[in-house]
Amino acid sequence: MSAFVTLATGQRMPMVGLGTWKSAPGQVQVKQAVLAALDCGYTHIDCAAAYGNEQEVGEALALRVGPGKALRRDQVFLTSKLWNTKHDPSDVEEACKTTLDHLGVSYLDLYLMHWPMAFQPGKELMPRREDGSVCYSNTHYKDTWAAMEELVDQGLVKAIGLSNFNARQTDNIISTARHKPVVNQVECHPYLSQVDLLAHCRSVAVCLTAYSPLGSGDRPWASADEPCLLQDHRLGEISKRCHKTPAQIILRWHIQRGVVCIPKSVTPSRIQQNLQVFDFTLSEQDMKLIDSFSCSKRFIVPTVERDGKRVWRDAAHPHFPFHDLY
Numbered sequence: 001m002s003a004f005v006t007l008a009t010g011q012r013m014p015m016v017g018l019g020t021w022k023s024a025p026g027q028v029q030v031k032q033a034v035l036a037a038l039d040c041g042y043t044h045i046d047c048a049a050a051y052g053n054e055q056e057v058g059e060a061l062a063l064r065v066g067p068g069k070a071l072r073r074d075q076v077f078l079t080s081k082l083w084n085t086k087h088d089p090s091d092v093e094e095a096c097k098t099t100l101d102h103l104g105v106s107y108l109d110l111y112l113m114h115w116p117m118a119f120q121p122g123k124e125l126m127p128r129r130e131d132g133s134v135c136y137s138n139t140h141y142k143d144t145w146a147a148m149e150e151l152v153d154q155g156l157v158k159a160i161g162l163s164n165f166n167a168r169q170t171d172n173i174i175s176t177a178r179h180k181p182v183v184n185q186v187e188c189h190p191y192l193s194q195v196d197l198l199a200h201c202r203s204v205a206v207c208l209t210a211y212s213p214l215g216s217g218d219r220p221w222a223s224a225d226e227p228c229l230l231q232d233h234r235l236g237e238i239s240k241r242c243h244k245t246p247a248q249i250i251l252r253w254h255i256q257r258g259v260v261c262i263p264k265s266v267t268p269s270r271i272q273q274n275l276q277v278f279d280f281t282l283s284e285q286d287m288k289l290i291d292s293f294s295c296s297k298r299f300i301v302p303t304v305e306r307d308g309k310r311v312w313r314d315a316a317h318p319h320f321p322f323h324d325l326y
């Protein structure tokens with residue numbers, strides 16, 4: 001089993017990377033996490049402008065990557081993402097250059113459009129009206145894509161890709177792209193196994209990366225009545241039988257499906273544990289058992305309360321991706 005996938009560009013992308021969403025910038029959490037990851041063998045870090053911590057990720061990279069350091073720049077696969085308020089084609093280059101500046105590197109290996117939905121341009125991450133609703137913009141993701149293609153032409157990024165795109169939107173981009181998307185990064189874990197989207201992406205040479213691969217137990221809106229993937233008793237049984245932790249079982253399931261995963265942790269022992277998933281194999285029976293957990297449970301859709309009910313916040317956006325089945 002390879003520890004890498006080869007993208008349509010020929011780039012080798014490590015199958016396990018470190019996620020950095022929610023890894024606090026102020027408490028040097030994210031810096032320590034990235035250092036711990038690089039020191040124990042990770043060569044893939046998943047970042048985003050919207051996580052508000054790219055400068056601290058950059059501080060860690062500066063200590064370990066570059067001339068005279070432990071790793072050469074070309075040995076580390078760095079991903080970042082263009083945020084929704086930067087979709088206007090005239091904003092794309094500056095947004096990318098800000099990320100490069102914060103990370104302290106001259107190029108990214110992969111730059112993703114974080115969501116197909118554009119928000120009103122400006123400095124606010126989440127531009128809102130007085131009533132709390134988010135201000136959208138009409139910019140079409142195909143126009144944003146054309147501006148991202150220029151980043152490849154300029155050598156600022158090696159490849160570009162998508163995140164949170166459904167199959168129809170992915171095809172829509174591919175239909176006119178000069179530089180095809182190499183990755184679609186979407187929520188994927190045993191409760192949302194993305195069988196159809198995975199098959200579709202594969203058929204168009206787009207690699208699927210699983211975000212929230214462990215079920216994002218620390219998502220800010222988690223509520224006590226939602227299932228907790230890592231505590232699923234069926235997983236616990238496989239874990240006992242295989243002498244691996246529940247997290248390792250899930251990550252191994254992703255890898256055996258050929259899906260890249262980017263578990264987030266700020267705990268050094270877990271960071272290390274999450275990379276130790278290449279020395280065992282799940283049986284076909286256990287793979288099928290974990291496949292059977294799927295219940296279309298999305299943990300990562302921003303919701304708001306309306307008339308006493310929790311509803312999808314951006315469902316009215318013309319490019320909201322989750323109305324389609326996949």
Ligand code: NAP
Pocket residue numbers: 018019020021022046047114163164185186210211212213214215216217218219230245247248262263264265266267270271273274300
């Ligand atoms: P996740 O990786 O599924 O889960 C993170 C949680 O699991 C944290 O509470 C972490 O705790 C815990 N954890 C990690 N390893 C563990 C282990 N071995 N044993 C027990 N608990 C463990 O959640 P996520 O952060 O939502 O997703 C991962 C990454 O995907 C993000 O960080 C981000 O880079 C990316 N992402 C992208 C998008 C997008 O829209 N493109 C959306 C969501 C996430 P500690 O940190 O306390 O150790």
